[in-house]
Amino acid sequence: MPExxxxxxxxxxxxxxxxxxxxxxxxxxxEKMVLGISVKEFLERVSGQKITxxxxxxxxxxxxxxxxxxxxxxxxxxxxxxxxKSDSPLAKAIYxxxxxxxGTELRFRDQRKFGKVFLYSRGEPPLALExxxxxxLSPEFTVAVLKERFGQRSLAVKKALLNxxxxxxxxxxxxxxxxxxxxxxxxxxxxxLTGAEIDGLYHAIQKxxxxxxxxxxxxxxDYRDGEGRAGSYQNKLNVYGQKGKTCPxxxxxxxxxxxxxxxxxxxxxxxx
DNA sequence: AGTCGCCTGGTA
DNA sequence: TACCAGGCGACT
Numbered sequence: 001m002p003e004x005x006x007x008x009x010x011x012x013x014x015x016x017x018x019x020x021x022x023x024x025x026x027x028x029x030x031e032k033m034v035l036g037i038s039v040k041e042f043l044e045r046v047s048g049q050k051i052t053x054x055x056x057x058x059x060x061x062x063x064x065x066x067x068x069x070x071x072x073x074x075x076x077x078x079x080x081x082x083x084x085k086s087d088s089p090l091a092k093a094i095y096x097x098x099x100x101x102x103g104t105e106l107r108f109r110d111q112r113k114f115g116k117v118f119l120y121s122r123g124e125p126p127l128a129l130e131x132x133x134x135x136x137l138s139p140e141f142t143v144a145v146l147k148e149r150f151g152q153r154s155l156a157v158k159k160a161l162l163n164x165x166x167x168x169x170x171x172x173x174x175x176x177x178x179x180x181x182x183x184x185x186x187x188x189x190x191x192x193l194t195g196a197e198i199d200g201l202y203h204a205i206q207k208x209x210x211x212x213x214x215x216x217x218x219x220x221x222d223y224r225d226g227e228g229r230a231g232s233y234q235n236k237l238n239v240y241g242q243k244g245k246t247c248p249x250x251x252x253x254x255x256x257x258x259x260x261x262x263x264x265x266x267x268x269x270x271x272x
Numbered sequence: 273a274g275t276c277g278c279c280t281g282g283t284a
Numbered sequence: 285t286a287c288c289a290g291g292c293g294a295c296t
Binding site (some may be wrong): 221 | 288
């Protein structure tokens with residue numbers, strides 16, 4: 001579900017409620033979501049720890065604890081995070097809870113049970129987190145970096161954008177929207193893109209991700225922020241989920257294709 | 273590089 | 285009833 005703008009919105013809404021709190025205890029109702037160690041060991045190690053911060057890396061949320069311990073969370077398709085009063089009614093499909101020292105608890109709800117939780121020491125992240133590409137909204141991410149990350153591969157640009165090792169945080173919605181703004185057909189190979197096209201794509205990526213954050217993410221079905229609120233970027237979408245509608249640029253029809261196993265939306269007239 | 277599995281629920 | 289879904293890792 002959530003891509004970079006949604007995960008960042010969750011971070012912004014959850015962080016003030018977690019920072020400075022101490023974890024009292026926890027409960028996991030879907031054991032497979034905890035990676036690497038047993039649920040028992042996980043809960044033993046985080047109980048009593050103070051939360052010092054919360055960062056985001058790509059689509060991962062990282063809850064920082066004292067003693068350089070970090071809880072990594074990935075919401076995958078349908079994960080939702082909230083901090084609520086411990087005595088408030090439990091919604092359906094909450095499989096992970098951490099009770100805090102002020103009568104609230106962090107709740108991880110996940111309809112499809114794809115979400116993951118893991119624990120690691122600072123400086124020793126799991127491989128998947130370590131291999132992740134540059135943050136597209138960081139100052140280090142420049143046109144030259146994007147060009148270098150693409151390299152001379154014959155990989156389709158849509159697949160390249162979805163590859164977290166090439167660039168962090170982009171998923172199906174923002175990949176399709178970025179390619180629309182850049183006027184690039186999703187099947188174009190990255191080594192066929194001109195310098196001007198990569199430049200346009202770079203600016204398109206920054207535009208859709210920053211506007212996505214500004215509007216609190218895209219709510220198609222499940223996504224909610226840390227307060228349980230829907231985002232509003234779905235009102236700005238040009239191609240994603242717009243099959244059969246008219247292109248805002250040319251008035252042609254938006255089409256949807258299955259591409260690399262993912263629904264891919266684009267305007268065949270504007271995107272070459 | 274492509275396909276399958278993980279899961280559940282909404283929609284065609 | 286079948287297909288589809290903001291993701292990703294393990295297969296072949």
